[in-house]
Amino acid sequence: MKKNKLDVCGLLETKMLPARIASMHARRLKHWQYLSNAELAHTARIVLFWNPDTVHVTLLASSAQAIHISITCLISHVSFKATFVYGFNSITARRPLWEELRSWNSNHPWLILGDFNSLLSPFDKHNGGAISSYEVSDFSGCCLDIGLRDVNYTGCHYTWSNDTVWKAFSDHSPAVVRLDPYVQGRRSFKFFNMWAAHDQFLGVVSSCWSSSIYGTPMYILCRKLKLLKGPLKELNRLHFSHISERVSRLESQLDQLQTTFQQDRDNPLLLEQDKLLRHKLSSLKFAENQFFRQKIKCQFLKDSDRGSKFFHALMGHNHRRNFIPSITCSNGWTTTSLKEVGDAFVSYYQQLLGTPKPTIPLDRDIIQRGPCLSSHLQGALLSPVSQDDIQQVVFSIANEKAPGPDRYSSFFFKQAWPIVGGDFCAAIQDFFHTSWLLKQKVLSKILASRFAQVLHEMVSPMQNAFLGGRYMSDNINLVQELLRQYCRKRSSPRCLLKVDFKKAFDSVQWDFLESLLCHIGFPAHFVVLVMQCISSASYSVAVNGDIHGFFSGQCGWLHLVDPGATLFVPFVESHHHGSGCYLSTLWGLRGGECLYDEKLG
Template structure:
């Protein structure tokens, strides 16, 4: 699961829209907040159809005509519920497979000290009991170390921001990458750097998702760095389904394994003994697979390298009997690996074909058409 946020500094131009979509897809985001869109409400539908027709979109036009905040996502499995909106925030609840249910607040703070009072009041009043992440452009720093500038800082702004964070029970998420997220892009001594964008989390988030972290990336076409939050999956991986590979039966040790398993003495009814024998055989075959037939493609490539190396040595010493025997053995081993790889690939393809045809999909009808079978559908 990944969450992104970016102050794009206006996206009426088509290339900016492409930049956002490219950022979303290249970072494999699940949901993203877009700050400072500068898309007025009458233009919302045209911009959405032109650049974001494949996304679901939430916004805060009810509170500001310029669409200060958009939230986009495109996964059907992602359940997003809007909880609250304002001029400076969009507050959501998110449910996703393999991840805990959590709340996320996308923020774009106002430039003025007085204007941000409503944002601080809102953050202090949420107090959710579930994991909560708050991220975006706060237009404010936490300390003087987060700026490089010749002008004096507004110390009261820092005090208000830290007070709001403390009362809301938030703390900075571990963040890698660019330390300063905004620059005025001026030259020489007029250049300013500040950390205006950040990711904040509550104690529940830190307890439930301790391995999550954020990346602060290059600003690109904007003057502010985008942020990407990485959330590890909490889904317990399922054990792999056991499938018998036909290539196992060609292994020289296979008959001995089966003979040994079936000679084990097991007490009970006939069906119980059969099931227990099969269970024991499965464990032995798993060991055989791990030792000889796992990662067949990589094993075959490695064996081919060994064969080519041996043949190179033979070129330098053509009458070396030991190298001749080694070449013969390596060639046989390589052929056995390639045959096993082909056998396993054919089995997978056949299983996939059966599954797709059973689903009566377009794949099924395409196969029937190739075979010249006329399929008549009852109306």
């Protein structure tokens, strides 16, 4: 079932009681649904299983020889009737089946499959007694009456052998019916870390990197990375495609060679081939290990583990977890169309990140009552960025972390740094001089590291989130202590506010952030660099492996994982001072008399 990626499976001649069917379902297929015709016989002759994530099945009718269902694919929206048949052994006992099929005849698409225990022509049988026209007339007449035709097939022509040695396995050949090919989105380029271990990897990178390209340093870097994608895809096709199958074939070759070698131990040619195959197999297994580690993003796997059944199970689990077969839209309608599912996500994120909202202008006096940036820290923010700084940031990113929009992981830049490092550093340094950005690489991490160095001077001691040496739990514990036994009679009247920020990183308006950074003393050039990283964002939404939509960002900084938290600190600080002044004006309270909880929701 896993190998053929079945969505509906029919088991015939099960001879299973309902309790045993339920037990098998709980142990083997607990995420699937099932039905049977056990109520029409002492044991179930037909049992159907289906995956509710991909198909919707409705029972139409059932009998001792057939189960009629309606199948709707939740991905392609294709609907059709299906009948699973297990006919009786005698000609007369099968005749109610033919009449039943005639009564279900309709103009809708209809698939009939199973074990009819009958033949359409004498050529469907080999050896044994001769087939008379009487034996095939009922079946062929039914097919003629309802307009059935045999589907094209590959594989075994004879699907059953009259043998008596089958005890643990079925003596029938399974039949797999494929309607349409698996619906899969376009596969975009992604750098796989296993490529870097190949002998030709650095040569491929060097050959592409020697191309003569003219333009700004940022354009040169982006253009070379784009040109490199084609040769890397070809490297993958030649040496890494279907990596697990390559490993299996090489293991079989090694087993055969070792069997031959046992019979001719003194053959130097076989010994050399054995060493060569062992080396190739070791390299392929290492590549397979890297492939699955990157696919499943499992942090607790040891380096000695390999791409085994455990890896495949985790990858399948991730695929099932990430696949979205349907979605309920804002209007209340549920859709299972892949295009409509993608459009719904695009609409949501475009409303969230692609639509600016009006903001209230900042009050400079209120902001400057709080801590602001000193002149010596302003100079530190604008200090030149060295190649060592850039390399340190690149090499600090974990190898399995998600790549950027260009789909190159940090592991690529680490392995190819002697070749690509010069252009990479030139592009980053050019941005800090010109503020011109084409594609964001490690710029946000560099800005975030500099931002973090000055936070301690501009943040009040009450704020604990995102700051080194401070813990959000401190404020929680403080609130619990202040509220403990507050219900005493002699307690003075006080106020406690809890403010939650919905979609905190995504709802901050860019003009508000730019004005805030300027008011608290950040250098104008540094503010330009930050806003360039933020405002250059454009988005597409990846749903079920396909890319949907394209729009420019207008608010928030969902794309900035590293500086997002640090940028949010001054935002909360300004909110703290603004709220304190507002409350003081409204209630005449001193700052210490209002407890303000800044724990983010």
